[in-house]
Amino acid sequence: MIQIQGVSHAIGGTPILHDITTTLPKGRLTALIGPNGAGKSTLLRLVGRLEPLQQGRITVAGHDVATTPTDRLARVMAILGQQTAIASRLRLAELVAFGRWPHHKGRPGPQDQAQVWLALKAFALTDLADRFLDEVSGGQAQRAHIAMAWAQDTDWMLLDEPLNNLDMSHARSLMARLRGLVDQGGRSVAIVVHEINYAAAWADHVIALKGGRVVAQGTAAEVLTEARLSELYETPIRVGTHQGRPLVLHHA
Amino acid sequence: MRPLPALTSALIALMLASLTVGAADIRVTDAFRDPQALLVLLESRLPRTLSVVLTGAALSVAGVLIQALVRNRFVGPDTSGTAEGAALGLLAITILWPASPLWLRMIAASLSAMVTTALFLAVIRRLPVREVMLVPIAGLVLSGVLGSVVTFVGWQTDLMQYVGTWLMSGEFSGVISGRYELLWIAGVAAGLAWFSADRFAILGLGDQVATGLGLSTAAVMRLGLAVVSVVTAMVVTTVGMIPFVGLVVPNLVARIMGDNLRASLPVVALAGAVLVLACDLAGRLVIHPYEVPAGTILGVLGAVLFLWLLHRRPPRSKPAHG
Numbered sequence: 001m002i003q004i005q006g007v008s009h010a011i012g013g014t015p016i017l018h019d020i021t022t023t024l025p026k027g028r029l030t031a032l033i034g035p036n037g038a039g040k041s042t043l044l045r046l047v048g049r050l051e052p053l054q055q056g057r058i059t060v061a062g063h064d065v066a067t068t069p070t071d072r073l074a075r076v077m078a079i080l081g082q083q084t085a086i087a088s089r090l091r092l093a094e095l096v097a098f099g100r101w102p103h104h105k106g107r108p109g110p111q112d113q114a115q116v117w118l119a120l121k122a123f124a125l126t127d128l129a130d131r132f133l134d135e136v137s138g139g140q141a142q143r144a145h146i147a148m149a150w151a152q153d154t155d156w157m158l159l160d161e162p163l164n165n166l167d168m169s170h171a172r173s174l175m176a177r178l179r180g181l182v183d184q185g186g187r188s189v190a191i192v193v194h195e196i197n198y199a200a201a202w203a204d205h206v207i208a209l210k211g212g213r214v215v216a217q218g219t220a221a222e223v224l225t226e227a228r229l230s231e232l233y234e235t236p237i238r239v240g241t242h243q244g245r246p247l248v249l250h251h252a
Numbered sequence: 253m254r255p256l257p258a259l260t261s262a263l264i265a266l267m268l269a270s271l272t273v274g275a276a277d278i279r280v281t282d283a284f285r286d287p288q289a290l291l292v293l294l295e296s297r298l299p300r301t302l303s304v305v306l307t308g309a310a311l312s313v314a315g316v317l318i319q320a321l322v323r324n325r326f327v328g329p330d331t332s333g334t335a336e337g338a339a340l341g342l343l344a345i346t347i348l349w350p351a352s353p354l355w356l357r358m359i360a361a362s363l364s365a366m367v368t369t370a371l372f373l374a375v376i377r378r379l380p381v382r383e384v385m386l387v388p389i390a391g392l393v394l395s396g397v398l399g400s401v402v403t404f405v406g407w408q409t410d411l412m413q414y415v416g417t418w419l420m421s422g423e424f425s426g427v428i429s430g431r432y433e434l435l436w437i438a439g440v441a442a443g444l445a446w447f448s449a450d451r452f453a454i455l456g457l458g459d460q461v462a463t464g465l466g467l468s469t470a471a472v473m474r475l476g477l478a479v480v481s482v483v484t485a486m487v488v489t490t491v492g493m494i495p496f497v498g499l500v501v502p503n504l505v506a507r508i509m510g511d512n513l514r515a516s517l518p519v520v521a522l523a524g525a526v527l528v529l530a531c532d533l534a535g536r537l538v539i540h541p542y543e544v545p546a547g548t549i550l551g552v553l554g555a556v557l558f559l560w561l562l563h564r565r566p567p568r569s570k571p572a573h574g
Contacts, residue, residue, distance in 0.1 A: 074466025081460035089510040
C-alpha cells in the first residue's frame with residue numbers, strides 16, 4: 001500500500017497540491033486522472049522521490065519516502081517520469097540492463113541477464129536491442145524506458161504517462177502487460193493517464209485530481225460517471241458501457 | 253577492426269617512435285653502450301613520452317565525465333572554467349606564498365578548479381534543458397571571464413609568463429625526469445573513474461532515471477567534479493592546458509561505441525593518448541630540430557575534427573513524437 005498523508009506542494013511559490021490524503025491499494029492497478037495542471041504528475045513524482053517532499057508524509061510498502069535510503073527504495077519501487085530529451089548514446093539493451101543496477105550494483109549475474117532479455121522480449125525490443133537510443137523513434141525509446149523499469153522487477157511500478165508516443169497496439173499491449181503484472185505477479189501499479197478510456201478499461205482503482213485536490217476515488221465504475229467526469233473536466237461527457245466496463249465518449 | 257587492440261598497437265608504435273625523435277642526436281639502439289644516449293632516453297625522451305600519454309588519456313576521460321555531469325556533448329575541461337580555475341589557484345598560491353612547496357600548489361590548483369567547475373555546474377542547472385547550445389556558450393563565457401581575471405591579476409603582479417605556460421600553450425618540450433610526475437596523479441584519478449563508470453553512465457541519463465535507479469546523484473556529481481578538477485589541475489600545473497582533447501575524443505568514441513562507459517572509457521583513454529602523442533610527434537618533426545607546441549597542432553586538428561563532428565551529427569533535440 002502507498003499511503004499519502006497531508007501532502008502539500010508548491011513549485012516556485014505556486015501551490016500545486018493541497019493537503020492530499022489518500023491511499024493506493026496494494027495488488028491493484030491504480031490510475032491517476034484529471035485535467036491538465038491537476039497535480040497528477042507532481043503527486044506521482046513525490047511518491048517516486050523525484051521531487052523532495054515539502055509537507056506531509058508518504059510511505060511505500062511501509063518505507064517512508066523521505067527517510068529511506070534511495071537505493072533501498074529502488075528495490076521497492078520503479079518510477080518512470082515523463083521522457084525528456086536526453087543526449088545519451090546507449091544501446092537499448094544497455095539501457096534496459098541498467099534496470100537491474102539497483103540489484104547488482106555493477107556485477108550482473110545470469111539471473112540479471114535473463115531478466116533483461118525477458119524485458120526486451122516483453123516490449124518487442126529484441127530486434128532493436130543493438131540500436132542506439134538516439135537512433136530510434138520516440139515511441140521505441142519510450143518502450144525501452146518502460147522495459148528498463150520493468151526489468152527493475154519491484155513490487156511497485158509507477159509510470160507517468162507511459163502511453164505517450166505509443167501507437168494503439170503498443171499502448172494496449174502495455175496495459176495488458178501491466179494488468180498481467182497485477183493479476184499474475186501480485187504486483188502493484190500506478191499510472192498517470194490522459195486518455196480516460198485506458199483507465200476505464202484496465203484500472204482497478206481510479207483517483208481523480210483537480211486543482212491539486214482529490215475530488216473522487218474508488219473503482220473505475222464508481223469514479224467514471226457522467227456527472228463526475230463532466231464536472232472534473234468542465235465539459236459535457238457521456239459514459240456508455242462496453243464489455244461490462246465504462247466507455248467514455250468524449251471525442252465529439 | 254576492434255577499437256581496443258587497434259588503439260593499443262597504434263599507441264605502442266607511437267611511443268616507440270616518440271623515443272627516437274628529438275633534438276639530441278643520439279641513436280636509441282645504442283642506449284646500452286652509449287651513456288649519453290641512455291641519459292637522454294631516461295631523463296628526457298621517456299618522461300616526455302609518458303607525460304604526453306598520461307595527459308591525453310586523463311584529459312579525455314575528464315572530458316567524458318564533465319559531459320556526463322552537464323549532460324551535454326559540447327563541453328570539455330577546457331571550456332568549463334576548470335583550467336582557468338586551476339590557474340587562478342596557482343596564481344593565488346604563487347602570490348601569497350612564492351616559496352610554497354609543490355604539493356601545496358597542486359592542492360591549491362585542484363581546490364580552485366573544483367570551485368570554478370562547481371560554479372559552472374550551478375550555472376548550468378538554471379538553464380532550460382532543451383537549449384542544447386546554451387551549455388557550451390555558458391562554459392565559454394565563464395571560461396572567458398575567469399581567464400580575464402587570471403590575466404588581470406597576472407599583469408598586475410608581473411606573473412604573465414607563468415600564466416602563459418599554464419593556459420596559453422600546452423606543450424611538452426620542457427618535460428624532463430622529475431618535472432612531470434604529477435601527471436601520474438592525473439592518470440590515477442582518471443583510472444579511478446572507471447570503477448564508477450556505470451554510475452556516470454546512469455547520471456548521463458538524467459536526474460529522473462538516476463534517482464529512479466536509486467543512484468545518489470549528488471555523490472556521483474562530487475566524484476566526477478573531483479576527478480575532472482584534479483586531472484585538469486595536474487595538467488595545467490605541469491605542461492599547460494591542451495585544448496580540444498577532452499571535447500573531441502569523447503565525441504568520436506561515443507559515435508562509434510556509444511555511452512556504455514564501462515566499455516568505452518578504456519577506449520577513450522587510449523584514443524586520447526594516441527591523438528595527443530601523434531600531435532606532439534608531428535610538432536617535433538615539422539620544423540626539426542625546433543618544435544611546434546602539441547597544443548597548437550591539436551588546436552588546428554581539433555578544430556577540424558570538431559567541425560566534422562558538428563557536420564556529421566547536428567545536436568539532437570529530437571522531437572518527442574515519432
